Amino acid sequence: MEQIGREVISEMQLMKKIAVIGGSYLQLPLVLKAKEIGHEVHCFAWLDGAVCRDYADKFYPISIVDKEEILDVCKSVGIDAVVTIASDLAVITVNYVAEKLGLVGNPVEFTDITTNKYAMRHALAAAAVPCPRFVRVKSGEMPDISGLRFPLIVKPTDRSGSRGVEKIDSPEATGRALKRAAGESFVNEVILEEYVEGREISVESISFGGKHYVLQITDKVTTGAPY
The missing domain is CATH 3.30.470.20 (ATP-grasp fold, B domain)
Known part of the structure; x- marks a missing residue:
């Protein structure tokens, strides 16, 4: 596990702008970790309950199901990676945006099956x-x-x-x-x-x-x- 952890971190160190889909307390550990290792965090979520807005570099009050709007923002920002944790619903948008931008993600067809x-x-x-x-x-x-x-x-x-x-x-x-x-x-x-x-x-x-x-x-x- 230490080896895979080093490999993942090594790849992440090449990334600068991270899109986090979801902004509740569930995604807060992800936002904090990305900030800790020096990344610029762009967070997308409903405003209600979005505690991550106080920690992200940029917060966008966009519903996590609005895939096209989030995609447009990520294109304009030049996002290097799109991620989430603890949200099945957010996974759909994560992999849709990743596929459209040619970033690492899971195939959309399998995303549909698992969600x-x-x-x-x-x-x-x-x-x-x-x-x-x-x-x-x-x-x-x-x-x-x-x-x-x-x-x-x-x-x-x-x-x-x-x-x-x-x-x-x-x-x-x-x-x-x-x-x-x-x-x-x-x-x-x-x-x-x-x-x-x-x-x-x-x-x-x-x-x-x-x-x-x-x-x-x-x-x-x-x-x-x-x-």
Whole structure:
């Protein structure tokens, strides 16, 4: 890990202007670290809750989902790298801007899979990775859930942080839960999937130079049912 850390820092030392997508307390450690190692930080986020505005060299009150506007600013500034942490939603803009500017990033097609819960389940199922049975529901549709066993988890396909998530135990609760989840979705799409009993564990990793490094294995603490 020390070697990969030195390699990453060595490459970052060539960079001067860093675009950080997101400006909440979650992105603050990234802004502070970039400043600590001598980079010029340009931060993009809603003004509300944007604590990073007091630490970045330049703050832009632009929504993190406004990809084209952020891209235009990054072009004019001459950004050398675009990054984020702790935000699934920001990853979409990060990789879109990186691709358009020819910077290091992850391919947009894979970004879509990893930030859309339906696309992720579909990809896992196609690769024969075990996962719960699921269906996608678009706005205004009544889903066929005859092939699913209760309890179910209802959630927006495109949000994070447990927004709109609900565990339901009967068909009677489906309509209300769907409406609630769709109200949190940017694209008005919801995924229903069978509830899996057990511990929830995350494995955090970083991939660099074609190699994968596990950083941490963590027991997840959730809010508990039904949300």
